[in-house]
Amino acid sequence: MTDSVIYSMLELPTASQSQNDYRPQQEASSSRLSLSCRVAIALGLLTAILTSLLLYQWIRGQGSPDSTCASCPSCPDLWMRYGSHCYYFSVERKDWNSSREFCLAKDAHLLMFTDTQEMVKTNILKNSLLKDFVDKDFHWIGLRDTSGWRWEDGSALNYSRILSNSLVQKCGTMNKNGLQASSCEVPLPWICKKVRL
Secondary structure, three states, rough: OOOOOOOOOOOOOOOHHHHHHHHHHHHHHHHHHHHHHHHHHHHHHHHHHHHHHHHHHHHHHHHHOOOOEEEOOOOOOOOEEOOOOEOOOOOOOOOOOHHHHHHHHHEEEEEEOOOOHHHHHHOOOOOOHHHHHHOOOEEEEEEEEEEOOEOOOOOOOOOOEEEEOOOOOOOOEEEEOOEEEEEOOEOOOOOEEEEOO
């Protein structure tokens, strides 16, 4: 048996070749690092911008008289804010006089519109904030027939007709179809209105 010797030649890279082979890995890892740094910076800037926008919207909403907020501190609990007024929609039912007394005890009055423009501006029958409550039932408002239909403050109803089926119906109600007269002794829910604080 003959022993054969096998030789293999092992070529080791020189120092300059070794550095050249290492550079692409180093460049790839540094480009990955710079990419992750860029993403982190971009996310940080995006977070700062979104936080600033939210803060701006919050500040703007606090001072806006036209903002709608059901739980804002400028209206009492259970009252809804709309524009510069607070509205209370009762759940219980009372006659017109008791409803009026309730509102007065809360430094408010039964819902009144001082002129056609206010009714159109508030657009109570089409406004989504108020419509859901008014759609469901008739509500007492601050309107009464005392030698002509007059609001609680004494001003005349001069822009709308009120539906009445009887001479006994002397107090004003409102539902989704508009204004209607009712007997003042009928227990109905009511709407109070007051200027927000």
